[in-house]
Amino acid sequence: MTQIDYTAFEAEVRSFAETHCPADIRQMVRDSKKITRDAWSRWQKVLFDHGWGAPNWPVEHGGTGWDARQRYIFDTVLAETRCPPQYHHGLRHLGPVLIKYGSQEQRDRFMPGILDGTDWWCQGYSEPGSGSDLASLRTKAERDGDDYVVTGQKIWTSHAHEADWIYALVRTSVEDKKQKGITLLLIPLDSPGITVKQIRTIDNIHHVNEVFFESVRVPVANRIGEEGQGWTYGKYLLSHERLGGANTAPTFQLFDGVKRLTERHGGSALRRADIQLRLIEIESRMLGLKEQGRAAVGAAMRGESLGLMPSGLKVISCNIQQALCDLAIEAVGPTHAARRGTVDPDQADAEALRWISTYFLNRSRTIVGGSDEVQKNLIAGQLFKGGLDPVAPALVPGPVFDAALRAGTDGGINWAAVLGMGWPMTLVxxxxxxxxAGLEDMVAIVEGAARGTLDxxxxxxxxxxxxxxxxxxxxxxxxxxxxxxxxxxxxxxxxxxxxxxxxxxxxxxxxxxxxxxxxxxxxxxxxxxxxxxxxxxxxxxxxxxxxxxxxxxxxxxxxxxxxxxxxxxxxxxxxxxxxxxxxRALNMAQPVGTLLSGVDAVGTMVPVIAQTVAYLQGRRQFDQPLAEFQVLRHRIADMYLTYLNSSAAVLRAMNDMAEGETAPRSLAMAKLRSSRDAKTVAHGAIQLHGGMGMTEELPTTRLNKRLLQSGFDFGDAMLHAERLAAGNL
Ligand SMILES: Cc1cc2nc3c(=O)[nH]c(=O)nc-3n(C[C@H](O)[C@H](O)[C@H](O)COP(=O)(O)OP(=O)(O)OC[C@H]3O[C@@H](n4cnc5c(N)ncnc54)[C@H](O)[C@@H]3O)c2cc1C
CATH class of the missing domain: 2.40.110.10 (Butyryl-CoA Dehydrogenase, subunit A, domain 2)
Incomplete structure (x- = not known):
C-alpha cells in the first residue's frame, strides 16, 4: 500500500482552493452571506472538473477514494481558505441513498447532475402536521398507471425556491403501521401542480418555503426502491444528514469569526475576560467534536455501524454553534442590535449586523434534521435498552484494556496486586x-481500571x-x-x-x-x-x-x-x-499524569452513567419506573453526551502526545474538559438518585466523589483555562 503524504495533500488542496475557487464566492463566505445557487453550482463544477466532486462517494461512483484523514483535511482547508462547503442535499443526503437503494438507471440518471453541480435538490420531509413525528406525514401519492398522483403539502423546505428537484416522503398506504405506508419519490419541481411559497424567518434570509402539491404526476420510475419502504430509505438519509456535524470545519470557521469579532467588540475588562474564558470553554468542546467527527467519518468509510455517532455529533456540534453565536451577539451588544434595520453599511458596522442574522439563523440548528429533543430520545432509547457498552468504546480497545477492566471489576486490588501485574513498569x-510500552498501553490500563471502578x-x-x-x-x-x-x-x-x-x-x-x-x-x-x-x-x-x-x-x-x-x-x-x-524529567512525567487523570475521569463516567441508568430502571415512583419519565431520560442523554465529548477530547490529546507532537494546548483543553465534565456527570448522578444520591452507602457515591476529585488532580479546570488564556501554549 502506498503511503499517503498528508502534508503534500494539504498543500495541494490549499493551492487548488486558493487559485480555483472564484474570488466573488470566497468574498461571499468572508462576508457570511447566503451562498446562492449560482455560486454553489459554479464551485461544485470547479471541484468536479478537477476530479474532486464527491469526496464522500465510493470511487466507482465518481468519488475521490480519499481516506478519512484526507477528507478531513479537504473540509478543513476549504473552510480555512474561505471556500464554501459543498452543497449537501445532493452529495451528502440523496447521493448515499441512490448508491445504496437506487436502481442502476436512477444512478445513471441522477448522479451526474449532482456530481457536476447542474442539478439542485431539496428535501420534502416535514409537513404542517408532521414535524418530529415525521412518520405521521399525510401528503398522499396514489398510483395511476405508470405514475403516482401526489397531493398535499410540505413545509420548511429549504432551497425549494431555487432547486430543480425535491426528494419527498409521501404516503402510499394507510392500511398498516404508519411507517410502512411511506414511499420516497424524486419529483421535478417544475412539474405542473407544484407551487412554492416563501416563509419569512427571523434571520431575514430566504431559505425555507412551503411546497404545495396538487395532483402532481410523478412517474413510478422516480420511486426509490420499493413502495412502502420509504421510511427505511428516509432514515438512512437522515443518518447521513446528521453526520453533517462530522465536518467540523464550518464550526471552526465560525469560531474564528466570533474570536475576531470579540477582539473588536470587547467592552470592559471583566466582559473581555468573561468572553475569553467562554471562548476557551467552547474551543475545548470543539477539540472533542473534531475527534468525534474523525471517528464518524472513519467508521462510515469502513462501512461500520454508526450507532449513536450521528445523534451525538448533531447535538454537540449544533449546541457549540449556538453557543458561539450567543457569544457573538453579546459582543455585538445593544448598539448594533438596536440598529438591525440599518441598510447603509456606512452608517453601521455591517459585520456586526450580519452576526445578528447569523445568530438568528443558528437558532434553527437544534430544530432541523431531528431536534435536540428527538436526538435525546434516540440516545436514551439506546442507553435504557441496549446499555452503555456498545456506544462507549474504550479510548484504546484491546487486551490491555480488557485485563485492566477485569482487574478493576474483580475488586480488592491493592498496591501489591498492581505490582504483580507490572503496571508501574509500563512506561519504563x-x-x-x-x-x-507506549502511552497508549498506560491509557488502556488507567481507563480499564477506572471503568472497573478500581480505586x-x-x-x-x-x-x-x-x-x-x-x-x-x-x-x-x-x-x-x-x-x-x-x-x-x-x-x-x-x-x-x-x-x-x-x-x-x-x-x-x-x-x-x-x-x-x-x-x-x-x-x-x-x-x-x-x-x-x-x-x-x-x-x-x-x-x-x-x-x-x-x-x-x-x-x-x-x-x-x-x-x-x-x-x-x-x-x-x-x-x-x-x-x-x-x-526534562518533569516535562516527561507531568503531562502524562495530567492526561491520565483525564482518562481516569472519562473512564469513571461510564460506570457512573450505567449505575444511574440501572437505578432509574429499578426505582418506581408514580406507579412506573423512573426510567419512563422523559425529563430523566433526557438528563441521562445529556450525561452521555457530556461523556462522549470529554472522552473524544482526551483521545485527541493522547494522539497528539503519542504522535510525538508537543501537545500542551490540546492537553490543557482535554484536562479542562474532563474536569468540568466530570463534575457535570457527578452532579447528574447525585440528582437522579434522589435522596440516595446523598448517601455514603450507595456505590455510585464513591465514584461521584472520584469524579469530583479528578477535577482537582493535576490542576483544576481554571488552572488549565488560565494557561490557555495566557496564550503561550
Ligand atoms: C430553518 C429550517 C430549515 C428546515 N429545512 C427543512 C428541509 O429542508 N426539509 C424538511 O423536510 N424539513 C425542514 N425543516 C423542518 C424541521 O426538520 C422541523 O422543523 C423539525 O423536524 C421539527 O418539527 P416541527 O417544526 O414540526 O416541531 P415539532 O415537532 O412540533 O416540535 C416542537 C417542539 O417539541 C419538541 N418535541 C417534539 N416531539 C417531541 C418528543 N417526542 N419528545 C420531546 N420533545 C419533542 C421539539 O424538539 C420542539 O422543541 C426545517 C426547519 C427549519 C427551522
Whole structure:
C-alpha cells in the first residue's frame, strides 16, 4: 500500500482552493452571506472538473477514494481558505441513498447532475402536521398507471425556491403501521401542480418555503426502491444528514469569526475576560467534536455501524454553534442590535449586523434534521435498552484494556496486586528493567481500571513516579528507587512542587546545594502503604527524601483516596537531577499524569452513567419506573453526551502526545474538559438518585466523589483555562 503524504495533500488542496475557487464566492463566505445557487453550482463544477466532486462517494461512483484523514483535511482547508462547503442535499443526503437503494438507471440518471453541480435538490420531509413525528406525514401519492398522483403539502423546505428537484416522503398506504405506508419519490419541481411559497424567518434570509402539491404526476420510475419502504430509505438519509456535524470545519470557521469579532467588540475588562474564558470553554468542546467527527467519518468509510455517532455529533456540534453565536451577539451588544434595520453599511458596522442574522439563523440548528429533543430520545432509547457498552468504546480497545477492566471489576486490588501485574513498569524503557510500552498501553490500563471502578491513583504511582525516575540521570540511588518502585522493595511517593501538584505547603522550604535540608510541611501527598521515599519534583530539581524520620499523618482526598501530610523535621534530600535534566524529567512525567487523570475521569463516567441508568430502571415512583419519565431520560442523554465529548477530547490529546507532537494546548483543553465534565456527570448522578444520591452507602457515591476529585488532580479546570488564556501554549 502506498503511503499517503498528508502534508503534500494539504498543500495541494490549499493551492487548488486558493487559485480555483472564484474570488466573488470566497468574498461571499468572508462576508457570511447566503451562498446562492449560482455560486454553489459554479464551485461544485470547479471541484468536479478537477476530479474532486464527491469526496464522500465510493470511487466507482465518481468519488475521490480519499481516506478519512484526507477528507478531513479537504473540509478543513476549504473552510480555512474561505471556500464554501459543498452543497449537501445532493452529495451528502440523496447521493448515499441512490448508491445504496437506487436502481442502476436512477444512478445513471441522477448522479451526474449532482456530481457536476447542474442539478439542485431539496428535501420534502416535514409537513404542517408532521414535524418530529415525521412518520405521521399525510401528503398522499396514489398510483395511476405508470405514475403516482401526489397531493398535499410540505413545509420548511429549504432551497425549494431555487432547486430543480425535491426528494419527498409521501404516503402510499394507510392500511398498516404508519411507517410502512411511506414511499420516497424524486419529483421535478417544475412539474405542473407544484407551487412554492416563501416563509419569512427571523434571520431575514430566504431559505425555507412551503411546497404545495396538487395532483402532481410523478412517474413510478422516480420511486426509490420499493413502495412502502420509504421510511427505511428516509432514515438512512437522515443518518447521513446528521453526520453533517462530522465536518467540523464550518464550526471552526465560525469560531474564528466570533474570536475576531470579540477582539473588536470587547467592552470592559471583566466582559473581555468573561468572553475569553467562554471562548476557551467552547474551543475545548470543539477539540472533542473534531475527534468525534474523525471517528464518524472513519467508521462510515469502513462501512461500520454508526450507532449513536450521528445523534451525538448533531447535538454537540449544533449546541457549540449556538453557543458561539450567543457569544457573538453579546459582543455585538445593544448598539448594533438596536440598529438591525440599518441598510447603509456606512452608517453601521455591517459585520456586526450580519452576526445578528447569523445568530438568528443558528437558532434553527437544534430544530432541523431531528431536534435536540428527538436526538435525546434516540440516545436514551439506546442507553435504557441496549446499555452503555456498545456506544462507549474504550479510548484504546484491546487486551490491555480488557485485563485492566477485569482487574478493576474483580475488586480488592491493592498496591501489591498492581505490582504483580507490572503496571508501574509500563512506561519504563526495557533497558531500565521496564516493559517499554507506549502511552497508549498506560491509557488502556488507567481507563480499564477506572471503568472497573478500581480505586487507586494509577496516574501518579504507575506513570508519574516511574517516569520521573526513569528520565533522571542514572546513579546509585536513582537505580535503587526505580527498580524498587517496580519490584516493591522501595515504595516511592511523589510531590509535584508545581501548580499541578495542588499540595498544601506550610512553611515548606528547601535549601540549595547537594544535600539540601527540607523543612516545613507538605499536605495532600498521594500515599501508598509502606512508603519509603518521597520524590520532590520541580522545574529545576528532582530530589529524593527518605521517609524515615519524617512525621507522617494520614489523610485522604475528597473521594477517600489515602494521602499523607508530611512534616519534615530537618530531613535531608538527595539530588537526583538538576537544571535541564530535572526540567526534562518533569516535562516527561507531568503531562502524562495530567492526561491520565483525564482518562481516569472519562473512564469513571461510564460506570457512573450505567449505575444511574440501572437505578432509574429499578426505582418506581408514580406507579412506573423512573426510567419512563422523559425529563430523566433526557438528563441521562445529556450525561452521555457530556461523556462522549470529554472522552473524544482526551483521545485527541493522547494522539497528539503519542504522535510525538508537543501537545500542551490540546492537553490543557482535554484536562479542562474532563474536569468540568466530570463534575457535570457527578452532579447528574447525585440528582437522579434522589435522596440516595446523598448517601455514603450507595456505590455510585464513591465514584461521584472520584469524579469530583479528578477535577482537582493535576490542576483544576481554571488552572488549565488560565494557561490557555495566557496564550503561550
Ligand atoms: C430553518 C429550517 C430549515 C428546515 N429545512 C427543512 C428541509 O429542508 N426539509 C424538511 O423536510 N424539513 C425542514 N425543516 C423542518 C424541521 O426538520 C422541523 O422543523 C423539525 O423536524 C421539527 O418539527 P416541527 O417544526 O414540526 O416541531 P415539532 O415537532 O412540533 O416540535 C416542537 C417542539 O417539541 C419538541 N418535541 C417534539 N416531539 C417531541 C418528543 N417526542 N419528545 C420531546 N420533545 C419533542 C421539539 O424538539 C420542539 O422543541 C426545517 C426547519 C427549519 C427551522
Amino acid at each position: 524503557p526495557e533497558d531500565q528493567g521496564g516493559a517499554g 487507586l491513583n494509577l496516574a501518579m504511582h504507575c506513570a508519574v513516579t516511574p517516569l520521573l525516575l526513569s528520565h533522571a540521570p542514572a546513579g546509585a540511588l536513582h537505580d535503587r528507587l526505580l527498580a524498587g518502585h517496580m519490584d516493591g522493595s522501595a515504595v516511592v511517593l511523589t510531590a509535584l512542587l508545581t501548580d499541578e501538584g495542588g499540595l498544601d505547603s506550610r512553611d515548606f522550604s528547601l535549601e540549595p546545594g547537594a544535600n539540601p535540608l527540607v523543612s516545613g510541611m507538605l499536605g495532600g501527598v498521594e500515599a501508598l502503604p509502606g512508603a519509603t521515599h518521597l520524590l520532590l519534583a520541580s522545574a529545576d530539581r528532582l530530589l529524593a527524601v527518605p521517609l524515615d524520620g519524617v512525621g507522617i499523618a494520614e489523610n485522604a482526598t475528597l473521594d477517600g483516596r489515602p494521602t499523607v501530610d508530611l512534616r519534615f523535621g530537618g530531613a535531608r534530600a538527595e539530588v537526583l537531577a538538576e537544571g535541564t535534566a530535572a526540567a
